[in-house]
């Protein structure tokens with residue numbers, strides 16, 4: 062427990078989920094009505110971690126309580142919903158941050174530091190590709206068919222590039238995709254999507270995603286590569302997690318899929334992080350701690366602003382649009 066946290070209320074529309082989470086984390090209070098949770102006198106900061114299509118109203122209601130709010134990525138599934146949140150922030154002078162946990166993964170923090178120290182010079186090109194199993198893809202799409210691998214997963218790397226190549230927004234998007242097993246299962250979603258993004262100064266960024274890898278692919282989250290080419294240096298980041306491979310006859314649990322077990326696993330591939338010796342380690346733990354340090358001590362944090370997250374959403378939607386229409390999309 063962070064020393065600044067003295068009380069936790071848990072709210073979920075699903076009473077069983079609310080009760081279980083409250084028990085697991087030793088919460089002080091649980092309920093199924095967000096207004097009851099948010100108006101509890103002890104509540105002075107709110108984390109919204111509802112399903113992707115259920116962010117907007119909880120975030121707006123939380124901002125109306127005049128407390129700092131952290132919402133999980135993506136900020137929303139439509140620009141209209143994101144704009145409603147930004148409008149509420151502006152009207153109420155609200156404090157909203159968006160959780161893009163790659164910003165708290167050590168290897169990407171180190172990349173940001175090298176850029177700040179000028180060791181890469183001007184970044185002229187970059188690429189990132191992301192793989193995951195089709196099992197996780199189907200779980201995401203089942204929740205909401207708009208939460209596609211591009212909008213819900215590649216979004217992390219759009220945000221990451223936006224953060225690393227700061228002050229150099231994407232102005233043009235061109236993408237291609239290929240349909241396969243995901244489409245055959247009834248979803249209007251590509252198996253593979255590749256995009257070329259052009260930034261304001263002309264830097265080109267290649268981003269790609271496939272969430273169609275075999276059902277029992279050994280990763281329990283992202284397998285990624287990120288590469289940055291600058292005028293003074295280049296940085297290649299292997300985030301595939303193939304450096305820690307375990308084989309087990311008794312099965313390894315999947316973080317998102319309760320009835321899914323794999324025998325070969327890339328350890329540390331769980332996107333939010335991992336449990337070890339009773340502690341949760343990894344990006345989400347570090348991100349949450351950084352947000353609480355920011356609230357409790359005023360320490361600056363790297364969490365995405367609502368404007369960052371809104372721009373990231375617009376780019377992911379443009380990637381999908383370009384892949385669907387075959388046309389280049391310009392971002393305003």
Ligand SMILES: NC(=O)c1ccc[n+]([C@@H]2O[C@H](COP(=O)([O-])OP(=O)(O)OC[C@H]3O[C@@H](n4cnc5c(N)ncnc54)[C@H](O)[C@@H]3O)[C@@H](O)[C@H]2O)c1
Nearest residue numbers: 072073074075078110111112113115133134135162332333
């Ligand atoms: N940063 C990361 O590493 C990371 C990893 C996984 C998920 N996420 C993000 O976290 C969010 C939640 O993901 P998840 O996989 O836990 O989703 P989920 O859909 O499995 O679970 C979300 C919970 O929210 C509850 N819920 C849905 N609508 C609600 C509402 N209106 N009010 C209250 N409760 C509601 C559901 O009952 C469920 O228990 C998503 O935005 C997702 O993209 C981030």
